[in-house]
Amino acid sequence: MNDDRVVLRVQELRKHYGEVHAVDGISFDVPRSSVFTMLGPNGAGKTTTLEILEGVREPDGGTLELFGRRLARVDRTTKQRMGVLLQEGNFEEYLRVREVIDLFASFFERARPAEEILELVALSDKKRAYVKNLSGGQKQRLALGAALVNDPELVFLDEPTTGLDPQARRNIWSITDDLRAAEKTIILTTHYMEEAETLSDLVCIMDHGKIIASGSPRELTLGLGQEAMIEFGAEGLAEETIAQLRGCCKAMRQAGDQLTVETEDLVPTMGAVLQWAERNEIALRNMVVRQPNLEDVFLSLTGRRLRE
Amino acid sequence: MRAFPALCGAELRLLLRDRAQLFFTLIFPLLFILIFGFLMADVGEVSARLGVYVSPEANGDLLVSVVEESGARSVQMFDLPALLRHAVEAQDVDFGMEWDGTTLRSSYHANRVTENATYQQIAQAVASTLELRRQELDPVLVSERYDESERQEIRWFNIMVPGIIAFSILSAGLFAVSGHVAAMKERGTLTRLLVTPMPAVALLAAIAVVRTGVVFVSTLITLFIAWGAFGLYFSVNWIQYVVFVIGSTLGMMGLGTVIVLVVRRASSAANVANILAMVMLFLSGVYFPLEFLPPALRALSQALPLRHMAEAMRYATGVHDMSVTHFWVTTLALAALGLLLLPVLAAYVVRGERR
C-alpha cells in the first residue's frame, strides 16, 4: 500500500519505560510537503516519538510506515532520505564550519555541494571559522545545514529555536519557509505556541503520551467555538466583584491579577466588561483583544498551560 | 566569620567525593613509591648477582674467595660457559666471569646499558685483587672509606621518597588553583558564591587549608608505606616538616596563580600545570640524581621549585644535609610566593570572565 501523498504513517505507536507510558498509542499521517508540528508541554512524549522516528529508539508497539515502507525500526536506507536536527548536540570544537558540512556529507550516498548548504543557512562567510568560536545561533544554523546536507525529503526539527534570541529565531523560521517552498516535508516539535501557529500546516497536540487534538491551527482554534478572548489586568478585586463578571460571558479564567474572558460574541461582551469596570470603578490595565490560539486550545483540553 | 568553617567543610567534602582528584592526591604517590621502590631500589648500589665458571685446570678457590669479598650480592657457580652465558642473557645473573687460569672473561648483557658500568667496575676490582692474590702480593696502598653522613644506612630509595612527597605537594598546591579554582571559574560556580557577602579570601583560605591538610595526610601515608613495605626509616623533624608542607603548598598555589593569570582559558590552565609538573619531575633530581644531568640542564634545574622542595623535604626527613638557613630560606620563600599572590588570586577570582 503505497500512498505517495503520505510520507509517514504512524499507527498505535507505543513506548514505555517500566510503568511509565511515554508514548501511549498514537496515530497520525504526515502528508508530503507539509509542516507537521507536534505540540505539547515537557514530558508529553514528543521527544520520545521523535526519537523513534529518527531511529534512535525502538517502539514497543504499533506500526511505522516511512516512504511507503513498513518498518520495525528506522534503518540506514531510510536515513539516506531523512535529515535530523536534534534538540541537543554539538560538533567537534576544532573543526571548521566547512569541514563539518563536508564530514556530514560524507555519511550519505548523495549530498549537495557544501557551498550551497552554507549559502542556505547563511554561513558562507564563516566557512573557515572554528566551531568553538561560533555563537549559539550560528551553531544552530550549522546544525541545520548538517541536517540538510543530503537534500532530504523528510526533515525533523526538534525544538529548533529553543534558547535562541528573536533574530536567530526568525532566521530559522525563514529557512523553514524556504524548505517548505522546496516541497520538503517537515516534522517539527516545539513548545512555542507562536512558532507552531506560524509555521505549521498540521498540528497535533500531545499530552501524557497521547494525542489529544489534531488538525490545522485554524481548525483547532475555531473548534473552540470562541470568536475572541478579552484579556486585561486589574488589581485587588474582591470575590463578589469578579463573580459579577461571570454572568456576561461564556467562560472566564483568572490567573492572579490577570483575567481572561472568552466570548462567542465580541461586541456585547466587550460592552458588558467596560460597564462592569465603570460600575465598580476598576482600573483596567493592558487590555488585549485577540483570537483564540493553540495555548487556549490546550488549556481547554487539559486545564493546564503549555508551559507550566 | 561563620563562613569559613562552612567553606572548609564544603571544600573537604568536594575533594573527598572527587575520586579522580583524590586518586591523584593520595593514591598516585603511593603507586609511584611501590613501583619505584622495587624498580629503583638498587640504583647506585654496587650489588650484583654474579655467575662464575671456573675451567677444570684453573684454581677456582682463589677466584671464589676474591669474588665473595667483592661485595657481589650472590655468587652462583656454573658447570659450563654456555650455561653461564645463557644465564646472563636470561638475566638470572647480572653478569658472568669465566676463569681459565690466565684469562678472566667477563660477560655482560648488551641491553642493560644503565647498569653495566657498575658491573664492569666490580669485574675490574675482582681482576685487580685476583692478580695480586695470584702472585701472592699484598697491596702497597689501600683506600679506606669514611662516611661523613652521620646517618644510618641509606639507599637511593630513601632519597627518592622525599622527592616523591615533594612532588605530591607540588601537584596538590598547583592544581588547587590551576585545576580546582580555574574550573570553578569556568563552570560559573565561583560567580554564584561571590554574589553572597562571603569574601573571596575566605574561600581561598578554605581551599588552602583543606588541600594542605589532605596533602599532609597523604605525605604521612607515604612515609608510613615506605616504612612498612620497605623498612625505610626516616628521622623526621616534625616542626620543620609541618612548616614546610604548609609553606610549600602555599607556594605552589602561588605558582598555580601565575599560570591562571598567564593562560586565561581556565581549561587550558590545568593542562599547562600538568605539563609543567611533568617536565619538572624529570629535571629536579627526583627520578634520578641531578649529577646525571648534563651541565646545562643541571643549571636549569636550579630555577625549578621542585628541586629545592625535594632537597628541603630530604632535609626535614633526615635523609640529607643542608644548612638550616638554606632550609628556612627555601620554606619561607615558597610561603611568601603563595601569600603575596593571594590577593592577586582573590582579584582573579572576583573579576568577570572575559569571553
Place this chain on the structure above:
Amino acid sequence: MSGTLGVARTHLVTALRERVTLFWFLVFPVFLLVLLSAVFGRIGEQGGVQFEITVIDLDRGQPREFSDLVLGLFSEMAAPPQEGGEPLFLLTLPPADADPVRFLDEERRQLQRGGRAAVVVIPDGFSRAVTARLGGLASGTGDAADDAAKLRIHYSQGTVASEMAAAIIEQMLAGVDREILRRFGALDEERAIRTETTWVGGGDAETSYIDFLLPGIILMGFFTNGLFGIPGSILFARDRRVLRRYWVTPLGVPRYLLGLSIGHLALCALQFGLIFGIGRFALGASVSFRSPAAVAFLALAAATFTALGFLIASLARTGHAGMAIANVLNMPLMFLSGLFFPIAGLPAALVAIIRANPLTYLGEGLRAAVGVEAGTTSTLLLVGVPLLWIAVSSAIAVRKLRWDVAR
C-alpha cells in the same frame, strides 16, 4: 570521501589542532627521548658524569714521590680530555696559605651538604709508608707485617654521586697500587691476568643506549596515544553529544569505529615518523625499522593499544572517569614492562604484572626485530599475548561500550 574516511580525517585533524594533544603525543615523547638519552646514555662514557672532589695532601714527610704520584693522577683526571667534553673530576685543592686541617674540616662539612662528592686525604707519612712497604717486599720480610699505606676517602653514604665517586676513586687507587707494584718489579707482567669482555643478548658490542631506548619510546608514544587518545575522543564526543549527531545519519557505529581507528593509526604513524626522525638524525640511533618483523610489531603494538583504548572507553561513564582510568593504568604498565628499567629480581606480584603486560612482549619483540636484542621469549608469546589482549579488549568493548549519554 566516504563516511569512514571522513571520521578518520576528523580525528586526525582535531588531534593536531588541539595544542594539549599535540604536546602529550608528540612533544612529550621527544622530550623524554632526548632527556633520557642525554642522561642515561652518558653513564660509563667518557665525558659523562662529573664529580666535584677535593684532594688534600697532609703528607709532610720525605720522600714525597708517592704522594706526588697520587696527586698527579687526580690532576690528570681533572684536566679537560683531548676529545672534548668534560673531565671526570672537578678538582679542588687547598689554597697555598690555608691550614690544611681546618680546610679539611670545612670540606667535610661541604661533603655533608652535598657540595662535594668526595674528599680524598693523603695522610701524613703516606709516601714513607709506601716506601717502607716496598722495602719490606724487597727484603722478603713482607709478611703483611707492615700494614699497607692508607689513603682516606671521605664520602657521604646514601648520596648516589658520592657513592659513585668513592667507587671510582677506589678503583683508580687500586690501579695506582698495581702500577707501583709493577714498576717495582714485584708484579710479574708475564703472569698478569688477561681480561676480556663479551656481550650477550644483542650484537657483539654493548648496545648504545639510544638504540635500546628508541624502540621503547616509540612504543610509549603509541601506548599513551591509545590509552588516552582513543577514550578521550570517544568519551568526550559522547559526553558533549557530538556522537549523537552522527547516529541520526546513516553513518552507523561500525563505520565510525573503523574511521576512528584509521585516524588513530595515522596519528601513530606521525608519532613514529617524528620520534624516529629525531632519534636517527639528531641523536645518532642506528636501528632500522624496515624489516617486515619490525613493521609487524609496530602495527601489532598500535592495534593492541587501540583495543586497550576501546576497553577503557567502555569501562568509563564519563570522559573524566576515562582519563582517570587511563592514568591509573599508564604508570604501572609503562614502568613494569622492561621498556626503561631493568626488571630482573622483582617480587612475585610485580613479576605477574610484567608477564601479563602486553607492553613487555611488544617491547621485547620490537627490540628483537630491529636487532637490538635476541630475546629469550618465544615468538608465540611475543605475538600471542598482545593478540589475546586485542581479542579480550574488543570483546568487552563491543558489549559494554555505550554510544550515547543517557537521555
